[in-house]
Amino acid sequence: MRSALQLDFVAPRRRGRAPGIAVLAVSLGLAGAILFKYDETQKRLRELDAVQALLAAPRAAPRAHAEAEMKSAQAAVRQLALPWAQLIDSLERAAMKEVALLNIQPDAQNRVLRVTAEARRQEQMLDYLRRLSATGAFAEVHLVNHQVREDDPARPVQFALQASFRGGAK
Amino acid sequence: MSLLWPERLTLALEAGEGALQELARKAGAIRRRAHVTVVLSNHYVRYAIVPGGGAATPEEELALARFHFTKIHGERAREWEVRVCDGLACAIDAALLREIRPLFKGKARLVSVQPYLMHAYNGARRRIPREGAWLVLAEKGRTCLARLAAKGWAWVHNGPEGDVEALIERERNRSSGEPLPAAVLKL
Numbered sequence: 001m002r003s004a005l006q007l008d009f010v011a012p013r014r015r016g017r018a019p020g021i022a023v024l025a026v027s028l029g030l031a032g033a034i035l036f037k038y039d040e041t042q043k044r045l046r047e048l049d050a051v052q053a054l055l056a057a058p059r060a061a062p063r064a065h066a067e068a069e070m071k072s073a074q075a076a077v078r079q080l081a082l083p084w085a086q087l088i089d090s091l092e093r094a095a096m097k098e099v100a101l102l103n104i105q106p107d108a109q110n111r112v113l114r115v116t117a118e119a120r121r122q123e124q125m126l127d128y129l130r131r132l133s134a135t136g137a138f139a140e141v142h143l144v145n146h147q148v149r150e151d152d153p154a155r156p157v158q159f160a161l162q163a164s165f166r167g168g169a170k
Numbered sequence: 171m172s173l174l175w176p177e178r179l180t181l182a183l184e185a186g187e188g189a190l191q192e193l194a195r196k197a198g199a200i201r202r203r204a205h206v207t208v209v210l211s212n213h214y215v216r217y218a219i220v221p222g223g224g225a226a227t228p229e230e231e232l233a234l235a236r237f238h239f240t241k242i243h244g245e246r247a248r249e250w251e252v253r254v255c256d257g258l259a260c261a262i263d264a265a266l267l268r269e270i271r272p273l274f275k276g277k278a279r280l281v282s283v284q285p286y287l288m289h290a291y292n293g294a295r296r297r298i299p300r301e302g303a304w305l306v307l308a309e310k311g312r313t314c315l316a317r318l319a320a321k322g323w324a325w326v327h328n329g330p331e332g333d334v335e336a337l338i339e340r341e342r343n344r345s346s347g348e349p350l351p352a353a354v355l356k357l
Contacts, residue, residue: 002295007253007260009267009283 078108083165087113090137098124102158111165113138118156122146125157138163176279177204180289183270185213185311190269200278207282207289212307212314214266215285216250217326218242220259235259258323260285287314287326290357302351306334317341317351324348 087106095101096119103116119125125146133141146159179200183193193208200206220238225231235254239247239261250261267283274280290307291298298305300320307314313332317325325341334354342350 002298003256004295005258005288005291006255007258007285007288009251009253009262010271010280011282 090135094131099128139166140164197273205281209289303353
């Protein structure tokens with residue numbers, strides 16, 4: 001087929017197809033090169049990520065260690081911050097001649113006091129619980145367990161109680 | 171017709187008095203967005219065959235065509251707008267183009283002003299035989315006859331209405347020895 005006749009007085013003269021095809025070819029070539037480069041860069045990035053992951057792994061242990069130390073320090077601070085004076089004062093006020101304290105174990109984290117004691121008789125044990133409650137230093141005083149020591153000829157009652165500190169944030 | 175794309179309109183600038191006013195009326199009646207092509211009657215156009223062998227660039231080809239028109243028509247050809255393609259040159263008065271352009275404003279945009287031969291040829295080029303043809307453009311009062319050889323444009327006549335057979339016969343006699351096309355296409 002013959003090419004179109006271009007004798008237009010308004011429209012610009014159309015250029016031949018050759019320059020357009022050349023530009024297209026160069027553009028396609030460039031696009032291909034960029035795609036190739038992009039693919040290579042992606043691969044390199046993945047490699048670097050993998051290497052970084054390998055390098056980062058051993059660092060996790062010291063970090064975990066530091067966290068454990070931090071927790072321990074925080075626990076110590078909490079322990080030091082306990083109202084020791086008030087605690088001992090309350091225990092002294094509740095003290096009875098017939099009840100001997102065997103162990104006092106404060107839990108600063110949960111703000112509770114665990115006490116193991118021995119009473120001559122069961123009534124005295126219950127009396128001690130009431131007296132401790134009456135000091136007003138504890139929100140809640142309750143018996144955790146109790147048992148009669150059969151191995152002792154006097155047959156005392158050994159018991160454990162738990163009391164929650166009153167006041168202050170948990 | 172799509173509302174997104176401008177409509178394509180083709181308007182003819184006929185010969186005779188009042189033709190420009192008629193074109194202005196048609197242009198003014200366009201209400202939708204349109205790209206307009208104006209086809210010029212052969213009354214307004216001069217054609218010439220310019221042997222393109224000597225021209226290296228399109229600019230040189232155009233300069234050669236201008237020289238050709240000046241040689242045939244004299245000084246007045248200096249005021250003409252000239253175009254050339256494949257060795258076929260055409261020219262119109264620059265004043266005519268200056269009159270046509272302002273007719274299209276607003277929604278109607280003038281995208282092309284082309285001679286009738288270009289319009290007819292581009293519409294028919296698929297059915298033109300490879301070995302060439304006689305191309306006939308008959309208008310009221312005007313006959314344009316072109317001889318298209320296998321290699322390209324060989325001869326063009328654009329004159330008052332005349333007998334096509336007689337014109338072909340005359341050209342046959344003039345160009346004795348050249349291979350002449352058998353087909354006569356009325357475009």
